[in-house]
Amino acid sequence: MKLLISLFLALSCLISISSADGLKCTLKPADIPSTWIDMVDPCVKVMENQVKIEIEAAMTYLAMGAHFARDSVNRPGFVKLFIEAASEEREHAVKVIEYLLMRGQLTSDVSKLLKFPLRPIREDWGNGVEALSEALNLETQVTKSIQEIIRICETPKTSSFNDYHLVDYLTGDFLDEQYKGQRDLAGKISTLGKMMSTHGPLGEFLFDKKLLNGEL
Template sequence: MMKLFAAVLILAAVVNAQMTCRLEQPRMPVEWVGLNDKNGQCLEEMRKQIQMEINASNIYLAMAAHFSRDVINRPGFAEHFFKSAREEREHGSKLIEYLSMRGQLTDAVTDLIHLIDVDVRVDSGADALRQALELETKVTKSIRNVIKTCEKSPNWYHLVDWLTGEFLDEQITGQRDLAGKLSTLTKMMASQGPLGEFLFDKQL
C-alpha cells in the first residue's frame, strides 16, 4: 500500500512539473479603482512611507540583536526592540495591502522598495530609547506629510481618514510611551548608575 501511495506521489510530481499555465491575463475593468492621482504625488509619498517603515523595522531588529548579545545580555530591551521591529514590518504590510485594495500596487511602488544596510551604534539602553524616539518622530512627520499630500488629490479621502485614525493614533501613543520609558530610565541611571539600567531591563 505504501509503495502504491509513493508511486502516485511521484507520478503526480512528474505531471505537475510538465504542466504550464497557458491562460492569458484577463482584461480587468479599471473603473473600480476610482482614484485620481494624475501627478502621482500621493502614490509616491505612500511608497516613501512603506520604505521608511521597512527601514525602521531593520533598525529595530539590529538594536534587538545588539541587546541579545551575550556580552550585553539585556533581554528586556531585546524583546522590546524585537516587538518594535515586528510592528514596523506590519505597518509596511498594511500600507502595501491598502494600495492593493485600491488597485494602486503598481511597479512604481514595488520595484523601488528595497532593504537597506543598517549601521546602528548603541551605547546604552537610554541611547537606544533616544534613537528610537527620534526615529518614531521622523516616521510620524512622514505620515503627516503623506496625509497633507494626499488631501489635495481627489478620491484619496479614504486613505487620509485611514492614516489619521489608525496610524497617527498609534504613532503618537508610541512616542509618548518611549518618552516615558526614556525619562524613567534616565532617572534610574542618575540615582543608581549601571544598576539602574539592569533593573529597568527587568521591568521591560
C-alpha cells in the same frame, strides 16, 4: 463545484502549453475596467515610499535587539522591546501594501518598492537611554512621513481629488498608534534616565528586568 473549477483551470493551462518555452500557463488576463482606480500619482508614490521607511525602521529595531542580545551587553528586556517594535514596523509596511492593493495599485511587481541593500540607521548604542532616544527620533521621523502623506493626498498639487478615505485611514489607524508610541518611549526615557542618575548601571539593569516582566 470547487473541484470542477480547479480541473477546468488545470485543463486550460495544459492546452496553452508552449513546447518552445517549456511549461507555461498562458491564460488570457481578465478585461477589468480601470474606472474604479482613482488614486492620484503623487499619492501613490508617497505611499510606496512609506513601505521603504517602515522596513528601514524595522531593520533598525532588529539591529537594536541584536545589540542588546550580545553576551557583552545582555539586556533581555531591551531585546524583547525592540524585537516587538521591529515586528510592528513590518506589520505597518504590510498594511500599506495591502491598502495599495485594495485601491488597485501594485498589481504587477511589489518588489519594486524595496531597493536593496537596506540597512539600519546604526548598529551600536552606548546604553539604554541612547537606544530609546534613537527609537523616539525614529518614530518621530515615521510620524512626519505619515503627516506628509496626508498633506499630499488631501490636496495634491496636480489634481483636485481629495483622497479622504486614505487620509482618514492614516489619521485614525497610523497616527493614533504613532502618538501613543512616542509618548510611551518618552516616558521610558524619563524613567530610565532617573534610575541611572540615582543608581548608575544598576539602574539600567533594574529597568531591563521591568521591561522583561512587562512592568513598563
